[in-house]
Amino acid sequence: MADCKNCGKVLPEDWRYCPNCGQDQWGPASPPQEERTETPPSNVPPPPTPPPRESPAWLRGMGYTFGSWLLIAAVAIIVFIILSVVFVSCLAVVSQNAGTP
Numbered sequence: 001m002a003d004c005k006n007c008g009k010v011l012p013e014d015w016r017y018c019p020n021c022g023q024d025q026w027g028p029a030s031p032p033q034e035e036r037t038e039t040p041p042s043n044v045p046p047p048p049t050p051p052p053r054e055s056p057a058w059l060r061g062m063g064y065t066f067g068s069w070l071l072i073a074a075v076a077i078i079v080f081i082i083l084s085v086v087f088v089s090c091l092a093v094v095s096q097n098a099g100t101p
């Protein structure tokens with residue numbers, strides 16, 4: 001027979017935990033119950049949700065129009081360069097003709 005280290009209740013020798021107060025008879029005598037001050041790791045923001053794989057229709061339409069506008073601009077620039085070269089050559093021819101009547 002032994003007495004509880006915490007509350008003094010008589011309990012069998014081989015009982016580890018006091019049935020009255022729950023004191024561990026084999027462990028350290030009445031350790032102070034430390035309050036858990038650990039902050040749970042709940043401040044971690046959730047991972048960002050990945051964007052949908054399929055882009056919306058308006059975005060695809062914008063991309064399509066942007067690409068077509070880019071193509072049109074490229075063609076226009078090329079045509080403008082060709083026309084300017086032809087115009088300059090024509091001016092040169094005209095000036096040569098004008099120079100030699």
Ligand SMILES: [Zn+2]
Pocket residue numbers: 004005006007008009018019020021022023
């Ligand atoms: Zn006890």
